[in-house]
Amino acid sequence: MRTQLIFLFISLLVLNSESLNCYENNPRGHPSDLRVFHISSPCSPFKKPNTVSWESTLLQDKARLQYLSSLAVKSSVPIASGRAIVQSPTYIVRANIGTPAQPMLVALDTSNDAAWVPCSGCVGCASSVLFDPSKSNSSRTLPCEAPQCKQAPNPTCTVGKSCGFNMTYGGSAITASLTQDTLTLANDVIPNYTFGCINQATGTSLPAQGLMGLGRGPLSLISQTQSLYMSTFSYCLPNSKSSNFSGSLRLGPKFQPLRIKTTPLLKNPRRSSLYYVNLVGIRVGNKIVDIPTSALAFDPATGAGTIFDSGTVFTRLVEPAYLAVRDEFRRRVKNANATSLGGFDTCYSGSVVFPPVTFMFAGMNVTLPPDNLLIHSSSGNTSCLAMAAAPNNVNSVLNVIASMQQQNHRVLIDVPNSRLGISRETCT
DSSP, X not given: OOOBOGGGOOOOSXXXXXXXXXXXXXXXXXXXEEEEEETTSTTOTTOOSSOOBXXXXXXXXXXXXXXXXXXXXXXXXXXXXXXXXXXXXXXEEEEEETTTTEEEEEEEETTOOOOEEEEEEEESOOOSOOBOGGGOTTOEEOBTTXXXXXXXXXXXXXXXXXXXXXXEETTEEEEEEEEEEEEEETTEEEEEEXXXXXXXXXXXXXXXXXXXEOXXXXXXXXXXXXXXXXXXEEEEOOOTTSSSOEEEEEESSTTOOSSOEEEXXXXXXXXXXXXXXXXXXXXXXXXXXXXXXXHHOOBTTTTBEEEEOSSOSSEEEOHHHHHHXXXXXXXXXXXXXXXXXXXXXXXXXXXXXXXXXXXXXXXXXXXXXXXXXXXXXXTSSEEEESEEEOOSSSOOOEEEEOHHHHTTEEEEEETTTTEXXXXXXXXX
């Protein structure tokens, strides 16, 4: 019997008889707030008719971690076990592109830089919603001599001397024209925003209406809007108890939480886009688990270390770290034997008291509430530790703090002050 993820059961559209406005931004009244939808939320056109099983979600997570590991170690994306590596962006926001505006629901990805959307005439694009640059009076294709052309991945120069690029994203590949147009996010108008206009696509792992990169590279949203948002943003990801399963993306230093725990952001020259932090230990109950130093160490030479990522669902720890945490977790669960279920190896049935788990970062500790620590079966009778070991069939060196463990927290990325902050917040 397939056990299914309870937090992907999006069955409620309303709470207290209030209807959900899928087109409303500024969820908390801040001028630079965007509503963030889970890809399976009622407002998402990408919601699948059936709920997602634990096995398929873990498979997507495994592929996502392989992809992130490849970014940190080398520039090419590996294909493992004959299966195309897929990515699973979990959250989407509404962006308006062009003049007049054409709305697109783009995936957020904190581990990517460039933005790209499917454009009219695209060969192989799966979406029926396409951006048409010919209908925007502010759109222009960038020439080969434009400085942004050198910043694009694998840039090319066409016969007409316009800049293009090609790149892989999971098991898919795109060819795009480097384009500038007006981007409108919430109430903010961003002229001359540079993005890829996809002309050709292959594979099935592309976000249907495009992607907005929130990484640290030169073509990311944060880099292109430095004068407006000062390379600062935060997000709050909701969990299944949210009435409409939507959170918020807050852009710029204004209205960010004043009281927030922070840890330094680390720079990795081998993969400068990723948001690395220094995870120094993990506590289970009141015991700091004995983890080999090398399992948590930040190493720019190999890309090893710990990152925050919005696209991975469950936290993955390199195997020595995970085994140490798992074994201590099991030891502290009294009078119950751990079983495996749907890819998780530490599951319990019935009423069980679970120990808290605390991530210990340099300068801040984050203790996970039960909703961020445990995943429950659809029947509610079985609960599992919602973490897993990094796949060992690739040279994976990354610990990934994933979206489930971030839910109902405000995660602040403050690049100018080189810090990442976390505070508890119930997303709406």
